[in-house]
């Protein structure tokens with residue numbers, strides 16, 4: 001199905017932007033679990049603190065893998081999962097990463113150091129995976145069409161953002177008459193686009209460690225250029241943060257939590 005045919009089909013069948021097909025006879029159903037212990041969840045969220053000093057206890061491999069698995073259950077824009085997790089383990093690389101993290105104690109004492117990376121140009125590869133790795137015997141037609149046509153149309157900005165500029169002009173005019181997405185229209189927008197989803201995965205990762213009894217410290221206080229060089233990251237990779245993880249030392253949390261009046265942040269409209 002071409003992009004134009006897909007747009008026509010969308011209009012004819014009354015599909016929405018979220019891919020819901022009103023005409024489909026058979027619907028996928030996934031009930032929510034019956035009960036979740038909110039207090040236990042709250043304990044995980046509330047006890048997550050940035051820990052700057054860890055004990056020498058290692059993190060078991062199964063725990064590390066379980067946490068990385070939970071990180072990748074985070075929501076991502078169009079399920080394009082623009083994240084990468086580089087677990088830096090060899091002593092030489094670890095030493096270089098600690099230096100790149102300005103020798104912060106959280107990096108120096110961490111049992112594991114994970115570089116969380118956002119990729120702005122990985123979307124075409126992941127779009128293909130969305131089709132090939134569909135978990136049921138038949139891939140819905142609108143799903144294939146979206147990942148073949150809709151995704152490139154949305155995320156390809158062309159050389160020097162030329163296509164992005166055209167899309168922006170069209171959106172500016174069309175947007176006078178109806179609601180329309182206002183981006184991404186440039187490589188700078190793509191950076192914001194990717195980092196949004198990756199930051200959610202980073203928080204999942206930190207909460208997952210906490211739920212296993214381990215702690216973390218997110219670090220953006222690092223020399224991104226050195227981290228990129230160490231990991232030989234491609235041009236489109238953005239280092240979102242380095243996460244140090246391990247067992248909290250008795251004096252691992254340096255300060256009490258500082259909270260502010262919620263009215264500074266919550267607005268009802």
Ligand SMILES: Cc1cc2nc3c(=O)[nH]c(=O)nc-3n(C[C@H](O)[C@H](O)[C@H](O)COP(=O)(O)O)c2cc1C
Pocket residue numbers: 048049050051052104106217218219220221222241257
């Ligand atoms: C994106 C980001 C970058 C951060 N960078 C550092 C860092 O480089 N070093 C550090 O010690 N803490 C760093 N932090 C931790 C914050 O200082 C900490 O989250 C904040 O003070 C609130 O404390 P809490 O995490 O214990 O609730 C960072 C946090 C975030 C979200």
